[in-house]
Amino acid sequence: MSDKKDIKIADAFNDGKAFIGFLTAGDPTIEKTVEYVLAMEEAGCDLVEIGIPFSDPVAEGPVIQEANLRALSNNTNTDDVFEAIRKIREKSDVPLVFLTYINPVFYYGYDKFFKRCHELNVCGIISPDLPYDEKGEILEVTQKYGIDIISLIAPTSKERIQMIAREATGFIYVVSSLGVTGMRSEIRTDLESILSDIKEVTDVPAAVGFGINTPEQAKNIAKVADGVIVGSAIVNIIAEHGENAREPLVNYVKSMKDAIL
Amino acid sequence: MSRGRFGVHGGQYMSETLMNELLNLEKQYNHFKEDPEFVEELNTLLKEYAGRPSLLYYAKRMTEDLGGAKIYLKREDLNHTGAHKINNVLGQCLLAKKMGKTRVIAETGAGQHGVATATAAALLDMECEVFMGEEDTKRQALNVFRMELLGAKVHTVTTGSKVLKDAVNDAFREWISRVDDTHYVIGSTMGPHPFPTIVRDFQAVISEEIKEQIIELEGKLPDMVIACVGGGSNAMGAFYNFLEDEEVQLIGVEAAGKGIDTEFHAATIAKGELGIFHGMKSYFCQGNYGQISPVYSISAGLDYPGIGPEHAYLHDIGRAQYVSATDDEAVEAFEYLSRMEGIIPAIESSHAIAHAMRVAGDMDKNDVIVINVSGRGDKDVAAIARYKGVELYE
Numbered sequence: 001m002s003d004k005k006d007i008k009i010a011d012a013f014n015d016g017k018a019f020i021g022f023l024t025a026g027d028p029t030i031e032k033t034v035e036y037v038l039a040m041e042e043a044g045c046d047l048v049e050i051g052i053p054f055s056d057p058v059a060e061g062p063v064i065q066e067a068n069l070r071a072l073s074n075n076t077n078t079d080d081v082f083e084a085i086r087k088i089r090e091k092s093d094v095p096l097v098f099l100t101y102i103n104p105v106f107y108y109g110y111d112k113f114f115k116r117c118h119e120l121n122v123c124g125i126i127s128p129d130l131p132y133d134e135k136g137e138i139l140e141v142t143q144k145y146g147i148d149i150i151s152l153i154a155p156t157s158k159e160r161i162q163m164i165a166r167e168a169t170g171f172i173y174v175v176s177s178l179g180v181t182g183m184r185s186e187i188r189t190d191l192e193s194i195l196s197d198i199k200e201v202t203d204v205p206a207a208v209g210f211g212i213n214t215p216e217q218a219k220n221i222a223k224v225a226d227g228v229i230v231g232s233a234i235v236n237i238i239a240e241h242g243e244n245a246r247e248p249l250v251n252y253v254k255s256m257k258d259a260i261l
Numbered sequence: 262m263s264r265g266r267f268g269v270h271g272g273q274y275m276s277e278t279l280m281n282e283l284l285n286l287e288k289q290y291n292h293f294k295e296d297p298e299f300v301e302e303l304n305t306l307l308k309e310y311a312g313r314p315s316l317l318y319y320a321k322r323m324t325e326d327l328g329g330a331k332i333y334l335k336r337e338d339l340n341h342t343g344a345h346k347i348n349n350v351l352g353q354c355l356l357a358k359k360m361g362k363t364r365v366i367a368e369t370g371a372g373q374h375g376v377a378t379a380t381a382a383a384l385l386d387m388e389c390e391v392f393m394g395e396e397d398t399k400r401q402a403l404n405v406f407r408m409e410l411l412g413a414k415v416h417t418v419t420t421g422s423k424v425l426k427d428a429v430n431d432a433f434r435e436w437i438s439r440v441d442d443t444h445y446v447i448g449s450t451m452g453p454h455p456f457p458t459i460v461r462d463f464q465a466v467i468s469e470e471i472k473e474q475i476i477e478l479e480g481k482l483p484d485m486v487i488a489c490v491g492g493g494s495n496a497m498g499a500f501y502n503f504l505e506d507e508e509v510q511l512i513g514v515e516a517a518g519k520g521i522d523t524e525f526h527a528a529t530i531a532k533g534e535l536g537i538f539h540g541m542k543s544y545f546c547q548g549n550y551g552q553i554s555p556v557y558s559i560s561a562g563l564d565y566p567g568i569g570p571e572h573a574y575l576h577d578i579g580r581a582q583y584v585s586a587t588d589d590e591a592v593e594a595f596e597y598l599s600r601m602e603g604i605i606p607a608i609e610s611s612h613a614i615a616h617a618m619r620v621a622g623d624m625d626k627n628d629v630i631v632i633n634v635s636g637r638g639d640k641d642v643a644a645i646a647r648y649k650g651v652e653l654y655e
Contacts, residue, residue, distance in 0.1 A: 055552040056421065056538065058433050059276050065420060077550040102274060102537045107551025129274045129537070133263050137537075154278040156440060164277075178278060179438035 007121045009148055009170040012047035012095045013205040017260040018171075018227030019044060019218075020207055021234050021253060022099060024051040024067035025084055026076025028242045034087045036238065036249055041094040043250040044257030047171075049126065049229070052081050052100035059128035061182030063232040066239065078108050085120045097124035097150060097170070102137065110138055114145040124148035124170040132164045153198065153206075154178075155189040165198045165206075172198060172206040173229065176221070182232050184211030192224050215259035222260035230256060265454020268577055270570035273453040275540045278437050286444075287455040289360050294462065299359060306351045310384065311341045313348075313466065317474035317631070323601050323621075330484065330624035332617060335471055335633045337495065338606060344636030345464060345495045346377035350446060352463035354381040357444035364388040364439075367446045368432040370397055370425035370491070371562035371609065372404025373636055374448030379413035381446075389413040392432045394424040397561045400644055422555045425491075425565050429539055449492025450569035453540030457569050464498025471631055472502050479629055485510040485620075488633040489612040490583065491527070491562055493569035495635035500581060510582070513572060514612045516558030517585035527556035529568040530576050530583035538566075543573040559588040559648065562609040562636075586615040592648060594618055595638060607636030608645065 012018045021040045025033045037048050053071035057064060085096065098117070105113050105127070117125070124147055130137060135149055142149055148170025153161055155178055165172060174194055176187045191208060198206050208221045209229025218228045237252055238245045264287070265271045273283055293299040307313040316336040324332045337345040350367075357365055365387050369375030375391035382389030391408050395417050398405050408415050416435075421427035429452075436445040447456045450464070468486070475483050486503060488496035490513035503509040518526035526532065533544035538553055546554040546566040556566045575581035586594070591608055594615035599605045606614060610633070617632050624630070638645075646653040 056426065056430055058430050058539075059437065061434075072552065079550075103545075103547070103553070104551035106537050107534075107547065128276055129540070131273065131275060131277050131280050133280065134272055134274055136263065152277040154276070154280075156278050156281050158281060160277075160281060175278060178440065180434050 007093050007095055007123060009047065009095050009097070009123045013171065013226055017222040018046040018205070018207060019253065019257045019260060020047045020049060020209070020227050020229040021045045022049040022051060022229065022231035023234055023238060024053055024064065024071050025081040026053055026071030026074050027067040027235070027238055028070060029074060030076055030080045030084050032243055033084050035246060037088050038092055039246050039250050040253050041092055043253035045094065045253050047095045047097065049097050049099045049231070050081065050085070052078060052098055052104055054101040054104055057101065059180055061180040061232060063235050063239065064181050067235045078104055082116050082120060085122060089120055096122050097126055098122060099126045102127045102130045110141045114141050114147050117147050118145035122147070124150045126150040126152070126173060128152070132160065153194065155194070161194060161197045162201045165202045165204070168202055168204045170204070171227065172204055174206050174208045174225065176208050176210040176212065181210055183213040183236070187211055187217065191221070195224050215255050218256050219259040228256070228260055265458065267571045267574035270541065270543045270573040271454055271457060272542050273540060274537050274542065275453045276437055279440060282440050283453055283455065290356060290455055290459055293356055293359055299355065303352055303355055306355070307348065307466065311347045311351060312339060314470045315339050317471060317478065319478070320602050323598070326601060327618060327621040329622040329626065330628035330630045332621055333475065333483070333629065333631045334604065335467060335499065335631055337467065338604070338610070338634045338637035342373070342377045342380050343639065344373040344377065344607065345467060345498060346374045346448060347380070348466055348498065349448065349460050349463040349494060350374070350377040350381045353444065353446045353459065354378070354385050354387065357446070358385050358387065360444065362442055362444040364443045365446050366390045366392065366432055366435050366443055367448060368392045368425065368428035369448065370428070370564055371560065371640065372397065372401040372408070373562060373640070375408050375413070375415070376404055376411070378446050379408040379411035382413060383411045390416060390435070392416045392418050392428040392435070394418045394428045396423045397425065400561050401640060404640060425561065426553065449494040450497045450571060451492040451539060451541060451567060457541065457571055460494050461497045461501060461571060464494050465501040467495070467498035467633065468500060468502035471499065475629065475631065481629070482506055482509050483631045484628040485512060485630045486633070487512045487514060487613045487617050487630060489514045489563060489609050489635060490568060490572060491516070491565045491609065492567070493572045495633055497569060497571055499633040504580060511575070511580065512616060513581055513583045514616045515583060515585040516560055516563035516612060517587040518557045518559070520587055521585055525557035526585070527558040527564050527566065528585040529566065531585050541570045543567055543570045559591060559644070560608040560612065562607070563612065584616055586612040590615040592645060595641070595645060604634065605638035605642070606634050607638050608641040610635045
């Protein structure tokens with residue numbers, strides 16, 4: 001698109017509950033990442049999280065760890081990821097955020113990285129190893145370029161919930177369960193109480209992720225949250241179908257989006 | 262700047278899931294380190310169980326052979342379980358127990374930290390699980406059996422390069438999954454705050470003793486203290502009480518593997534760049550858009566792509582110097598100390614000995630070098646035999 005539009009995370013939450021999908025860039029190839037992001041948007045994905053592959057994804061379970069490995073074995077690098085986003089932006093205004101460990105961003109250079117984000121209309125960054133206490137690391141630069149730092153809130157956050165929520169921008173990522181990413185058959189955390197703590201102090205939308213896999217789970221989560229985040233289940237489809245994952249991805253995203261409407 | 266900084270280094274770059282636990286750990290540690298009962302209990306364990314104080318031994322033959330500075334060996338190899346690791350592990354396990362934890366987890370490279378943790382867990386009646394890279398379980402098969410003998414469960418880590426770094430990754434993953442009853446006993450002066458400080462404090466007993474012992478023996482402070490550095494716990498322990506004594510030269514020796522100009526080394530200060538990984542800002546071997554590089558050393562205990570944040574700071578301000586020794590130099594030093602003094606040092610500690618062998622001869626006969634012999638070399642005998650092409654069946 002020649003004219004730079006102002007795409008906002010809020011756009012994803014304007015029209016009912018948001019379905020947020022995740023994939024790792026470069027898995028199975030960077031070309032397929034472009035195709036799959038566009039396919040997911042067509043199927044009803046309101047916001048896409050794009051993972052920048054990292055050698056040591058400490059917060060991930062086996063499914064996303066392996067996706068990182070596949071992407072790195074293709075030599076996918078940060079510039080390739082930006083190039084993929086440029087291609088996505090030729091066709092789509094879907095809100096995008098990066099999910100990345102902080103070291104690749106630090107290495108790239110904070111100013112250079114977030115300037116590119118701004119130019120390509122990437123709205124935010126989720127960094128599993130940049131907690132509230134360390135966001136000063138990038139805050140000045142993200143504010144300069146208008147990029148939201150997506151705050152994570154965990155089942156163990158307790159009295160930290162409101163401190164984090166008060167300063168949150170974009171959306172809040174509520175981690176459903178203890179542990180690393182991955183599909184779970186059951187989610188036992190008292191999400192309602194976490195979400196009501198959040199709602200007391202902010203209007204920023206709160207989406208729930210980690211372990212969500214089935215339409216049934218998504219439906220239940222959407223009763224209490226503003227959005228549902230699905231990562232491992234999508235990455236698993238890509239792992240299984242490789243370069244032919246478009247159709248199963250579309251079907252899956254449709255089924256999840258329908259469940260939360 | 263956030264908590265736990267050494268200059269720009271350190272910090273708490275960790276999952277939100279663990280943040281409350283880290284804050285609580287800091288609070289509890291600050292409480293217990295001032296608690297006379299805790300201090301007494303730990304000191305008793307160090308004395309009666311671990312065998313402290315460890316000897317400071319004058320290496321007469323080595324001194325005469327090298328023909329320069331007087332060389333003393335701080336004999337951490339004589340501690341129970343055969344390395345300095347027990348100092349930290351007794352402290353952390355006792356702290357964990359006081360915090361109401363019933364289970365400890367640990368990463369291990371060479372196996373020394375895993376064995377020490379399994380030992381302390383047995384002693385304090387705690388459940389113990391140790392994460393060890395698959396490559397290391399092969400290099401150090403005996404230590405795997407040793408940990409199991411002590412009642413620990415050993416998880417073979419098959420992710421990534423299957424060495425120490427990957428064991429740390431999986432230990433963090435386990436801690437994120439089960440934090441309520443579990444304490445992660447980090448084995449080095451690394452990871453998110455407060456670990457670099459806690460581990461350093463528990464290891465500082467090494468330099469506290471060296472100081473007392475050398476003043477009694479020589480009537481002065483040493484001119485140089487040399488220790489090997491992976492994550493950096495034995496070196497931090499050996500340096501800490503000398504930081505204010507500017508006249509004492511502090512030298513950390515990293516693993517140069519097959520040479521720092523090859524791809525096969527673990528020399529973080531020599532070749533690494535500033536980065537953020539495993540909860541801390543420090544120097545890391547990295548490349549290719551910030552991916553953590555695979556590292557290599559003959560020594561599983563030094564085979565780590567980062568260095569503790571306090572070492573990174575001591576390097577920045579020039580208070581400590583960091584050099585490196587290759588596999589070949591370490592093996593030569595391993596054999597040298599065995600023959601010269603009848604002491605078989607750990608292959609890790611042999612890196613420190615290798616540096617002393619380089620510099621002692623050019624120093625004055627009145628100068629005093631203290632080498633921290635961080636561990637004993639029994640665990641390495643089979644690997645050294647293989648390195649030299651000797652077929653050896655255990």
